[in-house]
Amino acid sequence: MRFRPVRFFHSESRGLFMVHASIVRLLPLVVAITLAGCGDFDPDAAATPEGRAIEELALGDLATRALADHEVSANADVLLDEIGARISALPSGQEAQDFAEERFRDYGLDNVRQEPFELLAWDRRDASLTVTESAEAVSGELNVLSLGHVGSYEVEALLLDAGYGTAEEIEALGDAVEGTIVLVDVGSPSGYGRGVHRTEKVTLATRAGAVGFIQVNDREGPLVPIGVATLGDEPTEIPAAAVDYDSGARLTAALSAGDVRVRLVLENWMERSTAANVLGDILGQTDEVILVGGHLDSWDLAVGAVDNGSGTLAVLDAARALARHVEETGEQPLRTLRFALWMGEELGLYGSNAHVEAMMREQLVDGYAAVLNLDVVGDPVGFGAMARPEAADFMSRVRAPLVASGFELDEDHSTGGGIYSDHQPFLLQGVPIVTVRSRQLPEAAGVSHTTADTRDRIDEEGIARSAAVSAALLWALANEPELPMESWTEEEIGVKLEELGVRDPLERAGDWRWD
Numbered sequence: 022m023r024f025r026p027v028r029f030f031h032s033e034s035r036g037l038f039m040v041h042a043s044i045v046r047l048l049p050l051v052v053a054i055t056l057a058g059c060g061d062f063d064p065d066a067a068a069t070p071e072g073r074a075i076e077e078l079a080l081g082d083l084a085t086r087a088l089a090d091h092e093v094s095a096n097a098d099v100l101l102d103e104i105g106a107r108i109s110a111l112p113s114g115q116e117a118q119d120f121a122e123e124r125f126r127d128y129g130l131d132n133v134r135q136e137p138f139e140l141l142a143w144d145r146r147d148a149s150l151t152v153t154e155s156a157e158a159v160s161g162e163l164n165v166l167s168l169g170h171v172g173s174y175e176v177e178a179l180l181l182d183a184g185y186g187t188a189e190e191i192e193a194l195g196d197a198v199e200g201t202i203v204l205v206d207v208g209s210p211s212g213y214g215r216g217v218h219r220t221e222k223v224t225l226a227t228r229a230g231a232v233g234f235i236q237v238n239d240r241e242g243p244l245v246p247i248g249v250a251t252l253g254d255e256p257t258e259i260p261a262a263a264v265d266y267d268s269g270a271r272l273t274a275a276l277s278a279g280d281v282r283v284r285l286v287l288e289n290w291m292e293r294s295t296a297a298n299v300l301g302d303i304l305g306q307t308d309e310v311i312l313v314g315g316h317l318d319s320w321d322l323a324v325g326a327v328d329n330g331s332g333t334l335a336v337l338d339a340a341r342a343l344a345r346h347v348e349e350t351g352e353q354p355l356r357t358l359r360f361a362l363w364m365g366e367e368l369g370l371y372g373s374n375a376h377v378e379a380m381m382r383e384q385l386v387d388g389y390a391a392v393l394n395l396d397v398v399g400d401p402v403g404f405g406a407m408a409r410p411e412a413a414d415f416m417s418r419v420r421a422p423l424v425a426s427g428f429e430l431d432e433d434h435s436t437g438g439g440i441y442s443d444h445q446p447f448l449l450q451g452v453p454i455v456t457v458r459s460r461q462l463p464e465a466a467g468v469s470h471t472t473a474d475t476r477d478r479i480d481e482e483g484i485a486r487s488a489a490v491s492a493a494l495l496w497a498l499a500n501e502p503e504l505p506m507e508s509w510t511e512e513e514i515g516v517k518l519e520e521l522g523v524r525d526p527l528e529r530a531g532d533w534r535w536d
């Protein structure tokens with residue numbers, strides 16, 4: 022453990038004041054607060070920070086109170102109904118940043134700030150896909166949308182069915198890929214062992230010489246599944262688009278009868294620009310930090326209620342509950358709690374990457390003792406910690422008071438994990454990643470990154486419950502004297518990432534540095 026006492030004690034006066042203000046409502050707590058407070062307010066004693074074990078934290082009460090007056094729906098009224106889609110570097114993104122900043126201030130967080138970073142901003146204009154030659158006629162319009170980070174293109178070529186577009190399938194097709202527009206299913210073959218991200222598929226097709234890329238939805242219905250086509254900071258080298266299930270089926274049927282030539286026309290806007298993460302803290306007694314974050318930006322096709330209005334609402338509500346808890350009890354956590362709403366996630370984890378890079382430059386990234394990422398949140402089902410079985414006992418001790426208070430959480434703690442969300446830059450530096458696993462409404466299945474990602478797909482009470490149990494987990498992480506998880510050494514990071522099964526995609530993205 023590394024305890025470096027902080028040099029400023031901003032919250033002394035607030036703590037004192039709040040003891041008086043809350044005396045009537047919190048009589049049973051008054052004695053404890055006053056006793057704890059004496060130490061805190063004595064300047065001579067301030068140099069020895071003290072934590073509190075989970076069992077002393079009344080986590081069940083904390084979570085129950087958080088849920089009782091949650092503001093998830095009130096915040097959804099603004100975030101989803103008023104602001105809507107939240108695009109990085111566009112006015113809607115700025116509006117979302119300002120809303121988040123205002124809420125963090127309302128809730129009384131310290132150091133509320135917007136942290137700007139540069140990105141390749143992107144917005145769609147137009148897309149069309151037409152069959153120009155085919156042995157068998159393809160009837161009806163093809164429902165096509167551009168993927169992100171794709172420029173403007175007009176290309177005509179033969180269509181090639183490339184299965185799921187995995188490395189093995191592209192390799193098996195060999196030279197046949199050269200000069201074609203590949204048609205691939207979203208997802209990965211059953212039994213493949215891991216999900217294959219669209220960015221990997223675009224990279225594989227490009228390297229094999231394809232001149233275009235079209236992914237097909239695997240769910241019936243009119244939804245066209247989009248997303249960013251590169252994780253790098255550059256646009257794709259080929260046009261990349263997506264079609265709905267039915268359009269894909271008609272093209273595949275035509276392909277089985279002979280050659281199919283198509284014209285793909287994409288028009289998009291792209292510009293180097295800036296967006297900003299929104300951050301706020303509850304200052305601790307040491308400079309170790311527990312961070313909870315989620316991405317504030319969304320795709321443009323709907324309001325991004327599931328992805329990631331849900332996580333944004335959970336981060337906001339956890340911030341509200343914890344700030345109030347500190348204000349009312351006067352308890353200062355051992356470690357700083359940091360709340361982060363990232364921008365630029367959908368275009369390639371820009372915001373969280375920029376944050377981690379800045380922390381590394383200042384050699385502060387080691388100060389992150391744990392990170393919780395909330396991306397697509399529903400009703401909570403349990404806790405976890407990526408590739409960290411050593412966290413099991415800690416998680417059980419956090420779970421027990423929550424279950425006693427009526428929260429349903431699995432006894433087992435997941436040690437699994439993946440990449441492609443805002444915990445990734447932290448994971449790649451060996452920072453402990455904890456998880457709150459949750460269950461979506463059935464009607465939320467497959468709506469991320471589509472026109473159906475609307476408010477009626479989210480479970481607002483479930484999100485509030487996730488925020489409440491997240492707040493309890495964070496409070497435990499911020500106060501436990503000795504956390505079971507330590508940052509991995511450089512060597513350990515490689516071993517653990519391999520264990521998590523993410524070596525392949527990291528290699529393909531050029532992010533693998535362990536050999």
Ligand SMILES: [Zn+2]
Pocket residue numbers: 316328329396397
């Ligand atoms: Zn997301």
